Amino acid sequence: MLNINNLHVAVDGREILKGIDLRVKAGEVHAIMGPNGSGKSTLANVIAGREGYDVTAGNIQFLEQDLLELDPEERACSGLFLAFQYPVEIPGVNNLYFLKAALNAIRKYRGEPELDAMEFWELVTERMRRVKMDESFLKRPVNEGFSGGEKKRNEVLQMSVLEPAFAVLDETDSGLDIDALKVVAEGVNALRGPERGFLVITHYQRLLDYIVPDVVHVLVDGRIVRSGGKELAMELEEQGYALYSGGESGHSRRANA
Amino acid sequence: MAELAVVDDRHYQRQLQALCAERAEPAFLSALREAGMARFEQLGLPTRRQESWRFTDMSGFAAIAFERASPAPIAADQIPAPFETDPATQGPRLVFINGRFNAALSRQIELPAGVLIDSLAQAQSEHGALLEQYLGRSPELTGNTFSALNDALFEDGALIYIPRGKQLEQPIELVFWSAPQSGAAPVAVYPRNLILLEAGAQATVVESYHGASAGDTAEAGACFCCPQTECALAQDAVLHYHKLQQEGQVTYHLGALRLQLAANSQADLHLLSASGKLNRTDIHARLDGPGADCSIDGLTLLQDGELGDYHLCVEHAQPLGNSRQSFKSVLDGKSRAVFDGLIKVVKDAQKTDASQTCRNLLLSKRAVANANPRLEILADDVKCAHGSTVGYLDPDALFYLRARGINEAEARAMLVYSFANEQIERIKLAPLRERLERLLHTRFYPEGKSS
Numbered sequence: 019m020l021n022i023n024n025l026h027v028a029v030d031g032r033e034i035l036k037g038i039d040l041r042v043k044a045g046e047v048h049a050i051m052g053p054n055g056s057g058k059s060t061l062a063n064v065i066a067g068r069e070g071y072d073v074t075a076g077n078i079q080f081l082e083q084d085l086l087e088l089d090p091e092e093r094a095c096s097g098l099f100l101a102f103q104y105p106v107e108i109p110g111v112n113n114l115y116f117l118k119a120a121l122n123a124i125r126k127y128r129g130e131p132e133l134d135a136m137e138f139w140e141l142v143t144e145r146m147r148r149v150k151m152d153e154s155f156l157k158r159p160v161n162e163g164f165s166g167g168e169k170k171r172n173e174v175l176q177m178s179v180l181e182p183a184f185a186v187l188d189e190t191d192s193g194l195d196i197d198a199l200k201v202v203a204e205g206v207n208a209l210r211g212p213e214r215g216f217l218v219i220t221h222y223q224r225l226l227d228y229i230v231p232d233v234v235h236v237l238v239d240g241r242i243v244r245s246g247g248k249e250l251a252m253e254l255e256e257q258g259y260a261l262y263s264g265g266e267s268g269h270s271r272r273a274n275a
Numbered sequence: 276m277a278e279l280a281v282v283d284d285r286h287y288q289r290q291l292q293a294l295c296a297e298r299a300e301p302a303f304l305s306a307l308r309e310a311g312m313a314r315f316e317q318l319g320l321p322t323r324r325q326e327s328w329r330f331t332d333m334s335g336f337a338a339i340a341f342e343r344a345s346p347a348p349i350a351a352d353q354i355p356a357p358f359e360t361d362p363a364t365q366g367p368r369l370v371f372i373n374g375r376f377n378a379a380l381s382r383q384i385e386l387p388a389g390v391l392i393d394s395l396a397q398a399q400s401e402h403g404a405l406l407e408q409y410l411g412r413s414p415e416l417t418g419n420t421f422s423a424l425n426d427a428l429f430e431d432g433a434l435i436y437i438p439r440g441k442q443l444e445q446p447i448e449l450v451f452w453s454a455p456q457s458g459a460a461p462v463a464v465y466p467r468n469l470i471l472l473e474a475g476a477q478a479t480v481v482e483s484y485h486g487a488s489a490g491d492t493a494e495a496g497a498c499f500c501c502p503q504t505e506c507a508l509a510q511d512a513v514l515h516y517h518k519l520q521q522e523g524q525v526t527y528h529l530g531a532l533r534l535q536l537a538a539n540s541q542a543d544l545h546l547l548s549a550s551g552k553l554n555r556t557d558i559h560a561r562l563d564g565p566g567a568d569c570s571i572d573g574l575t576l577l578q579d580g581e582l583g584d585y586h587l588c589v590e591h592a593q594p595l596g597n598s599r600q601s602f603k604s605v606l607d608g609k610s611r612a613v614f615d616g617l618i619k620v621v622k623d624a625q626k627t628d629a630s631q632t633c634r635n636l637l638l639s640k641r642a643v644a645n646a647n648p649r650l651e652i653l654a655d656d657v658k659c660a661h662g663s664t665v666g667y668l669d670p671d672a673l674f675y676l677r678a679r680g681i682n683e684a685e686a687r688a689m690l691v692y693s694f695a696n697e698q699i700e701r702i703k704l705a706p707l708r709e710r711l712e713r714l715l716h717t718r719f720y721p722e723g724k725s726s
Contacts, residue, residue: 069674089682091677091680091686095680100678102678105675106675108676108690110692110697116679120681123682123685124680
C-alpha cells in the first residue's frame, strides 16, 4: 500500500532522512519509534506533502502512484491522512463547514456525489459519538481555543469522517492524559480493517498498548536501525534508545556537521 | 516630488458661488457654508507633507477638475435592490442620484408620530429650526479638508429624527448613486446626513454609496464623493449604523463621520469599503456623557491600484465610557491600506474601557499597509488596549486545509473569507449581513463554487 524506497530528505541543506525503506501492506499497523530529532516528524510531513523538504533521493509509492508528484490535496483525495502533531488553529472557519468541505472535496475527486447538509450532519454526529466529542465543537472555529486533548480528538474525528485508506499519526499521543489516550486509540481501532493501513509515529510505547502494531521500527538519526514485532516496543520502553544513539549514528552526525 | 496643482485655485470657490446663486438659504446655512469654504481655503488640498496624508497620495485627485453633478436620468434597475426583500419588514428608503433626492425611486412608509425621515433639502423649509440647532454642531474634524468642503458645498442628503423614547423597528436605507453621464466631465457630489436620536430613541441606518464608471481608465468617468454624516445621540439612545462603499472604480470617496454620544447611549458602527480608487473616511466620535458606548467595525477590501484609509479619533470626554474599534483590510495587487486610530481619554474620564485593533491581510507582495494606533490618556484609572498586525496568509493553516483534501485555491478563499467575515458577523441586521456575506463569497471564492 505504502512503499518507501531509499528515501533521503534534507532541510536547508542538512540531511535528516538518510535512506528510509518501509513497506506497509493494507490491513497492517506499523509503528515508528525513535528519540527526539531522529526524523520522525520529517517523515510524516514528507508523506503528507508539506513544503520545505528536499527529497534528494528515493521515492514513495502509494496505491500505485508516485506520491511525491502529488499536491497535498491530491494525496488527501487519494486516501492519505495525516493526524498532525500540532493541529493548526483556524479562526473564523467553523469545524462543521471545514469537515464538510473536506469530505466533499474528496468525494468529488473520486467521482462520488457530494453529501448535502442533512446527510453530512448524520454522518458527523455519529462519528463524534465515537470520539466522545460534544456537538458544540462543530460550531466552533477549527481548533481555536481547543485544549491539547481536544485538538487530538478533533484529528481523530476528521479521520473517522474522511475514512482514509492510509493514515499517518504523528505523535498523536503527545500531551494526552490516559483517558484521552484511550478515546483516541478507540477511534483509531474502530477504523482498523483489512483494507486500511496505519503508520503510528510515537516517542513512547504507551500508545502502543492501546493501538497494537503489527510491526515496530526504530528510527535513529534518519535511519531505520531495527524492525521487529510489538515486543520491540516493550524492549525500547525498558532500555531506551541509548543502545542505538551512540556508535555509528553518532559518527554520521558528526560527519554531516 | 513635483506638486500637481488643482485645475485652478478658485475651482471649488466657484462651485460655492454657483450653488448660492441657485438657492435662497437662511442665514445659518450661508454662515456654515462660508465658514466651511474659509477653512477649506486655509487648509488647501492635502499633500503628503501633511502628517495625516503622509501615506495617502492625493496628487491624482488634485489634477482632476470635478464639476458639481447634475441630476442624471437613471432607470430603477440600475439602483441596487433593497437588501430587505420582505415588504412587511422593509423600512423607508431614500435614494439620491448624483446628490439629489429622487422621490420616484424612494420608498416611504407610515412612520410613528413625530419621527421625521426626509431629504435635507425638503426638511429645510419645514424643519429649519431643527437643522439650525444641530447641523454642523457635532464633534469637529479639525483640520479635515473634506469635512470643510462638505460644509461649504453640500446640497442634499437625509434628515433622520427620532423623538424621545420612539423606536423605529425597520431599518432606514439611504442610497447614494453617483456617476458622470457618458462622456461628461468628472462629477463631484457632497451628500450630507443628519441623524438625531432623542433620549431613549432607537434606529437602524444603512447608508450606502454606489455608482458606475463610464470608463475604467484615466479621468473619464471619475467621480468625487464627499459625504458627511453627523449623528447626535441623546441619553440612552441606541443607533445601529452601517456605511457601505461599493462605488465605481474611478471614485475618490473622501468622507466624514461625526458622532456625539450622551450618557448611556450606544452606537455600533459597521463600515465596509469594497471598491473605489481611493476611499478615505475620517471619524470623530465623542463619548460626551457618562457610560456611553461606541463600537466601530471596519472592513476594507482592496484590489490592484486602490487605496483605503480610515482616520479616527475616539474621544472619551466623560467617565465610564466603553469603546471598541476593530478594523481589518484585505489587500490584493498593488494596493495600500492606511489606518490611523487615536483613542483620547481626557483627565476626568475615569473608568474608561477602550480597545482598538487593526489587522491587515496581504494577498500580494506589492500590497502595503500602514497602521498607526495611538493612545492619548490623561486619566489614571482606565483600561486601554491597542494593537495592529500586518501579514500574509498563514502557511500552516493553508497546509492543514490542503492536507484534508481542499484544493489550494479554495483553501485560500476559505481563509480570506473567514478573516473578512469576522467583521460582517457582528452585523445584527440579518438581511444586510447575508447580502454582505454573499458579496464576500463572490469576491473571494473561485468561480462557480458555492458553500
